Amino acid sequence: MNTALPPEIEEILRQIREFIPTLSAAAGEVTTLLQQGDVAQGMRGLGELVNGLKELQRVLEFLCSSFSVELSGLESSRVQIEAVYPSLLTAVEDADPVAISDVLSYELVPALESCQGGLQRG
Amino acid sequence: MADAAPAIEILPARNGQVTARVRWGDGRFSWLHSAYDPGREAASLVAKHALDHAGVVVVLGLGLGYHVAELLQQLDNQARVLVIESDDRMIKLARKHNRSITWKRITIAAREEEIKAFFFQHRDVLREKKLVLIDHPASVRTNPDYYTKIRQHIRDYVSTLLVETATGKVINRSVHENMLANLPGVITDPGVHTIADIFRGCPAVIVSAGPSLSNNMRLLNQAKNKGVIICVGTALKAMLAEGLHPDLVVTLDPNIGNYKLFEGLDPTEAFLCYEPQTHRLIPPLFAGRRFVFNSFQSPLANWLVGLYGAKGYIEPGGSVAVAAFGIAYLLGSDPIVFIGQDLAYTGGFTHAKGTVYEGRQVKPKAGRLDYLEVPAIGGGKVWTSRAMHSVLVRFEELFAKYSDRLIIDATEGGALKQGTKVMTFREALDTYFTKEVPALEIITTKHREASGPRPDVVRRVRKELENTLEAYRKWLPKLDQLLEKAQGIVKAADVFNVAPDAETANRFAQGAARHLQEQAAELNALLKEVNTAAKLIDLLSLLTFEHHLAKTPPDGATLLDQVRHIIKLYEGYRTGTKTMISQLEQTLVALDDRPQEQSFQTPVGS
Missing domain, CATH: 3.40.50.150 (Vaccinia Virus protein VP39)
Known part of the structure; x- marks a missing residue:
């Protein structure tokens, strides 16, 4: 990570590092609920998860656009997470809990892990 | 599946397994399994x-x-x-x-x-x-x-x-005993089929003893002579205590507790509708004012019905109220109005005031297997028991089946029942009980027309009972012989198991195997002979119910395990046979010399 970053940016990045595992865990919980047939609660959880993802995206966008510094891996992480949305949206539109679970487990969680890895390395 | 069934596609999953998805007519997909793992x-x-x-x-x-x-x-x-x-x-x-x-x-x-x-x-x-x-x-x-x-x-x-299963364990022996004890009355009492359709298009009210009955029972006098009032045994005491008299009382339970509902009651002119399994002390209380119906199937019941002739089949359902509904339907009544039919612990109580169970309360807890919550009349939920729930399910099946009649639930509490129209009893009375219907008078006339001696039937029944009694008397020694042989095998096996050393044990084992094989062959021959009396075994089914519930040895079980099972089963037959012989003897005496029946005018003691 760039050592010249102001302390408030460092603080935001620290919060992101803490937030991403929470999102991953939430994705796991939603997956389990859907796989076990608790669709109503799973979909409520998915709603909260999506809100969290939006928040993460908003902060990542802010950091990438407001600081013309290369925060290592942030932009690519943001793109990677954003790339999950179309397949998640399709699965939700099809009302297909199996497909939603697959997207969360095998696309979103790896994307979040990759983002976290990038931040750690930085 | 119908022709319009969606297509099923089999695809490789990412982990090398196969997965499947359903393709709907609108082009959407639903995955049946993960596409990844x-x-x-x-x-x-x-x-x-x-x-x-x-x-x-x-x-x-x-x-x-x-x-x-x-x-x-x-x-x-x-x-x-x-x-x-x-x-x-x-x-x-x-x-x-x-x-x-x-x-x-x-x-x-x-x-x-x-x-x-x-x-x-x-x-x-x-x-x-x-x-x-x-x-x-x-x-x-x-x-x-x-x-x-x-x-x-x-x-x-x-x-x-x-x-x-739980009920059967408790009551089967009583059912058997009551069917034979009630037989003399059952032969001569008219069947409910003789009153079929006599109230076509007239309203009926079925009075059950649920907790809500206390709220609207007092209105029952307004239904008198405006329709037919049918009450279940449990509600009779509460009705009579209020000076209210039903036209018909329905009963079917075989246990002594059912008799307690009738014991010491005030006199009533009501007619009793009873199933032959009803506790034997109840029908005599209604001497000369009885109808019989048949609900329960068993080899003994079917055999007896075949001898005296069917009396009118009423579908069973785990509760006397279900039988009361069947009788109301048979009478041709429309609408059929229920009161006191909570099928739930309304207010925490089990029964209405004035019944023998007055004041009994339960406190169901969530998570207990014997209680569950069901939708309540008036919204929300109400606790019920598993037994009452099975009656609720049965009622709903019957209401769907007999939807040609208007069925009104005027209980004003308890469980909501699919297939009923919910209203207050007051509304039901004002709407449907508006014309003169002298129910008791009509029933009395029909009963008189249908009553009368049936000497030919009595003769036929007596002859068949005598033949069957003789067959059991001959069968009993064969059962003794079979059990003796089986017990001998078990004892022999025990002796062969005691061996002082390995060589002796080996010789014992060879001898034992040969001996036991011979004994088993003899036992099989005896079993075949005993089992030819299939009718006798069938007629004992109510007395041997528990023995039949015992687990049969699995395939490949040892000879000893099989023999032990045989002993248990045939000991049941032997005990049952002795009981049957004694009961048939008593029934034959009763047929020859009918006991003096005591009605409400001369109440029996406890």
Whole structure:
């Protein structure tokens, strides 16, 4: 990570590092609920998860656009997470809990892990 | 599945397994399993369920069976697994693509008769161990109406099966005894078929003894002579205490507790409608004012009905109120109005004021298997018991079947019943009980017309009872001989097991095997001879109910285990035969010299 970053940016990045595992865990919980047939609660959880993802995206966008510094891996992480949305949206539109679970487990969680890895390395 | 069934596609999953998806008519897809890792997904599904002490596991939806394979790995080998799958194509695909399932360990069914047969076959396991119901959510979504219906029916089958088995254990002996003790009266009393349709289009009110009866029973006098008033035995005491008189009283329970409901009652002009299994002290209280109906099937009941002639079949349902409904329907009544039919612990009480159970309360707790919550009249939920719930289910089946009549639930409390119109008793009275219907007078006339001696029937019954009694007397020594032989085998086996050293043990074992084989052959010959008396065995079924519930030895059981089972079963037959002989003798005496029946005018003592 760039050592010249102001302390408030460092603080935001620290919060992101803490937030991403929470999102991953939430994705796991939603997956389990859907796989076990608790669709109503799973979909409520998915709603909260999506809100969290939006928040993460908003902060990542802010950091990438407001600081013309290369925060290592942030932009690519943001793109990677954003790339999950179309397949998640399709699965939700099809009302297909199996497909939603697959997207969360095998696309979103790896994307979040990759983002976290990038931040750690930085 | 119908022609319009969605297509099923089999595709490779990312982990090398195969997966499946359903393609709907509108082009959408629904995955039946994960496209990445179906096995892991199945493990997650099965992990949700506590499988300790699971005796019977029912899986709704097969898919390609990954969850079934996972389940079988975790279950005890003795657990029975039923998989319900509505789509035959899916079963074929699962068999083709999933090699990890031990197919012999599971039963696959779709039709209700197959499902019922499975539960009946494994009722002994259900009594002792837990039932676990597992949805395969993706399969259920392909046919939600079917699986919702099946899920409800499974709960109902199991409730009913457990209640019937528990009830049977307690009452079968009494049923047997009452049927023979009531026989002289049953032969000569008119059947309910003689009053069929006499109240066509007239309203009937069925009075049950639920807690809500206390709120509206006082209005019953306004139904008198405006329709027919039918009460169940439990409510009779409360009615008479208020000076209210029913036209018909229905009873069928065989136990002494039922008699206590009638014991010491004030006189009433009501007629009794009774099933031959009713406790034997009750019919004499209504001497000369009785109708008989037949509800319950058993080899003994069927044999007796064949001798005296059917009296009018009323569908059973685990409660006397169900029989009362059947009688109201038979009478032709319309509408049929229920009061006091809570089928729930309204206000925490079990029964109405004035009944012998007045003041009894229960405090059901969530999570207890014997209580459950059901939708209540007026909204919300109300607690009920598993036994009452099985009656509720039965009522709803009957209401759907007999929807040509208006059925009104004027209980004003308790469980909501599908198929009924809910209104207050006051509204029902004002709307339907508006014309003169001299019910008791009409019933009295019909009863008089249908009554009369039936010497030919009595002669026929007596002759058949005498022949059967003689057959049992001849059969008893054969049972003794068989049991002696079987007990001899067990004793011999014990002796052969005592050997001082290895060489002697070996010689003993060879001798024992030869001896036991000879003895077993002799035992088999005796069994064949005894079992030719199939009718005699059948007629004992109510007395040997518990012996038949005993677990049969599994395939490959040792000779000794089989012989021990034979001893248990045939000891039951022997005891039953002795009881039967004694009861047939008493019935024959009663047929020759009818006991002086005591009516309400001369109440019997306790």
